[in-house]
Amino acid sequence: MPELPEVETTCRGIRPHLLGKRLRSVRVHQPKLRWPIPDEIQLLKKAPLDSVERRAKYLLIGNKYGRAIVHLGMSGSLRVVDDGSPCRKHDHVELEAVDGTLLRYHDPRRFGCWLWHGVDEEPHRLLSKLGPEPFDPSFNAERLFSLSRRKNQSNKQFIMDNAVVVGVGNIYASEALFMAGIRPGVAAGRLSKAACTRLHESIVHVLSKSIEQGGTTLRDFVNSDGQPGYFAQSLAVYGRDGLACLRCDSPIRKTVLGQRSSFYCPSCQR
DNA sequence: CTAAATACCTGATGGC
DNA sequence: TGCCATCAGGTATTTA
Helix, strand or coil: CCCHHHHHHHHHHHHHHHCCCCEEEEEECCCECCCECCHHHHHHHHCCCCEEEEECCEEEEEECCEEEEEECCCCCEEEEECCCCCCCCCEEEEEEECCCCEEEEECCCCCCEEEEEECCCCCCHHHHCCCCCCCCCCCCHHHHHHHHCCCCCEHHHHHCCCCCCCCCCHHHHHHHHHHHCCCCCCEHHHCCHHHHHHHHHHHHHHHHHHHHCCCECCCCCCCCCCCCCEHHHHCCCCCCCCCECCCCCCECEEEEECCEEEEECCCCCC
């Protein structure tokens, strides 16, 4: 569910509630996420929290001993609750600060994770192979062009590859390709230099606009206040199978690429 | 090396 | 109302 804008929205929302706080308890109600939650997570209690950051779709919540690597998977969300509101089904982890601030991790499908990365450990395997952030200067048209040479992989799967650029998930991949006028299913090796320029601009544009809107809520994403994001109303092709293209009125088509639904306009995207 | 398939899990939805 | 099949925003790991 959450792609980069949703994770960024969550990060910005929880940060002011957590930075500088000392935790009273770290409660794990369900340790079976994608991987078992390690006991080291309790080290979060040993010193005040001094970092709340996002890298790709991971949230990094840490202190001087290390940091929790949190992923929201397909159905995860983090909410800050001030009072002692009751735990819901699928609330798997709770961080409680000494001032009463309560952070709850909710994840019905449990595709997410909470791992620990000690401050002196090797670069974590989940983080070490990630490509650049979409807003970093090292992600640019030249990178898209050079990495796509000789690729038979589809354009859509190419931009969803974390080694190319992080944070582009199934929704924003379709949206960015529409904005750039590029067919999702065509081999990435055929991208021209000009197409790479448009694609780079489109990815940056779509992601930043969505962050401004608080992300996309299709069915269950909520921010740290429990509120939905509003970018769904800005989606041009995702989920609009059969509806008229907003640019040319042709019916939007749906195909499957790498087992994921993909949407495009057969007229605007060549 | 690349690329596709598989695996993890619950819940919502639609057809019969 | 119930049952079954299908689909859902991610991605590491396995297989080909």
